[in-house]
Amino acid sequence: xxxxxQLEAEVEALLADxxxxxxxxxxxxxxxxxxxxxxxxxxxxITQISDHYQSVTREASLSLSDRYAKQLRQLQKIARISxxxxxxxxxxxxxxxxxxxxxxxxxxGNRRMLMESLKAELARTNRMKRTFSIAVVDIDRFKAVNDTxxxxxxxxxxTEIARTIETDMRDYDTCGxxxxxxxxxxxxxxxxPAAAQAIERLRNSIRALRVVIGDHxxxxxxxxxxxxxxxxxxxxxxxNRADAALFAAKRAGRNRYEVxx
Amino acid sequence: xxxxxxEGTQSTPAVSCDMDTGIVEMRGDSYPENSYELxxxxxxxxxxxxxxxxxxxxxKLHLLYLNTSSVKAIMDIFDLLEEAHGKGFDVGVNWYxxxxxxxxxxxxxxxxxxxxxxxxxxxxVE
Numbered sequence: 001x002x003x004x005x006q007l008e009a010e011v012e013a014l015l016a017d018x019x020x021x022x023x024x025x026x027x028x029x030x031x032x033x034x035x036x037x038x039x040x041x042x043x044x045x046i047t048q049i050s051d052h053y054q055s056v057t058r059e060a061s062l063s064l065s066d067r068y069a070k071q072l073r074q075l076q077k078i079a080r081i082s083x084x085x086x087x088x089x090x091x092x093x094x095x096x097x098x099x100x101x102x103x104x105x106x107x108x109g110n111r112r113m114l115m116e117s118l119k120a121e122l123a124r125t126n127r128m129k130r131t132f133s134i135a136v137v138d139i140d141r142f143k144a145v146n147d148t149x150x151x152x153x154x155x156x157x158x159t160e161i162a163r164t165i166e167t168d169m170r171d172y173d174t175c176g177x178x179x180x181x182x183x184x185x186x187x188x189x190x191x192x193p194a195a196a197q198a199i200e201r202l203r204n205s206i207r208a209l210r211v212v213i214g215d216h217x218x219x220x221x222x223x224x225x226x227x228x229x230x231x232x233x234x235x236x237x238x239x240n241r242a243d244a245a246l247f248a249a250k251r252a253g254r255n256r257y258e259v260x261x
Numbered sequence: 262x263x264x265x266x267x268e269g270t271q272s273t274p275a276v277s278c279d280m281d282t283g284i285v286e287m288r289g290d291s292y293p294e295n296s297y298e299l300x301x302x303x304x305x306x307x308x309x310x311x312x313x314x315x316x317x318x319x320x321k322l323h324l325l326y327l328n329t330s331s332v333k334a335i336m337d338i339f340d341l342l343e344e345a346h347g348k349g350f351d352v353g354v355n356w357y358x359x360x361x362x363x364x365x366x367x368x369x370x371x372x373x374x375x376x377x378x379x380x381x382x383x384x385x386v387e
Contacts (some may be wrong), residue, residue: 010381072354073375074336077336077371077374078332078333078336079376081327081368081371081372082328082332084364084368084371085327085368086369087364088326088365089326164352225366
């Protein structure tokens with residue numbers, strides 16, 4: 001394969017040669033060569049930002065074909081680098097998304113996550129005509145733990161309870177921290193009786209927790225309000241019923257669950 | 262010739278070009294609506310600086326996200342440096358990245374490919 005510069009020199013020499021001026025191919029070759037230069041110029045304008053810069057390039061020493069090849073390499077490099085940036089951006093977005101639905105203290109899902117899950121569960125249930133239940137979980141006398149042992153201790157208790165809830169519940173249940181000392185569990189495909197059984201197991205697990213705080217061993221318990229979704233109920237109503245059941249559990253002596261009517 | 266100073270914005274980097282020290286710093290994200298408007302003055306400044314003959318030039322880049330036209334523009338700048346380097350000028354680039362973000366270092370290596378002037382990729386603890 002002859003080098004580009006040689007070919008161009010040949011073409012220019014042939015076009016300049018008077019004796020070829022009337023050759024049938026002359027006009028076509030001249031047109032093609034002009035077009036070739038114009039295309040190259042176009043590509044250079046795409047790959048370079050600054051018009052000014054073009055006056056500085058040492059293009060004069062390169063053949064047209066070499067300049068063309070150079071611009072192609074430049075374009076490929078730009079595409080590769082741009083792809084890398086986009087991968088970084090995508091991962092950043094993913095990390096941000098995860099952070100936005102995670103409770104920083106316990107690592108469990110946060111309220112935003114719970115709301116999204118509740119909405120999704122509601123939509124699914126209405127479509128499939130199934131059921132689901134929720135339970136609000138409230139730590140009994142949590143304030144006393146903070147007051148007696150300090151806030152770091154309280155944080156440790158919260159974290160261990162979060163772990164216990166996650167461990168006890170099934171993989172397709174959704175658990176999250178609803179507020180200060182409150183958690184919420186979403187149980188798909190589960191009616192109130194089965195939900196109550198699951199929550200009773202959780203109640204025992206929490207009661208059996210022994211949280212070590214320095215020289216002390218702290219025990220806790222939790223109260224639970226369970227509500228099974230009623231057809232065409234909205235989320236607000238469902239949560240209110242669960243809250244009312246929780247309130248009843250507290251009033252009845254704590255460390256127990258109540259099922260909403 | 263004068264120093265060049267461009268304020269950074271949400272979508273464009275802060276730029277400072279100092280003709281006494283020969284140091285050009287760029288810092289931040291770059292996704293300008295019009296990359297010509299942003300980079301043309303910088304290229305002009307670099308060109309003028311190199312014409313004043315022989316003083317060392319150092320680019321210190323603390324760049325985060327570059328949109329595609331900014332990638333092109335940075336490569337324009339590097340091409341300029343490569344040409345100067347070929348003529349024997351003292352030019353170089355320091356590309357700084359957050360130590361926790363190795364991928365930006367890999368990215369800088371892609372940029373560096375094909376260039377022969379000094380191009381250091383430097384980790385920073387942030």
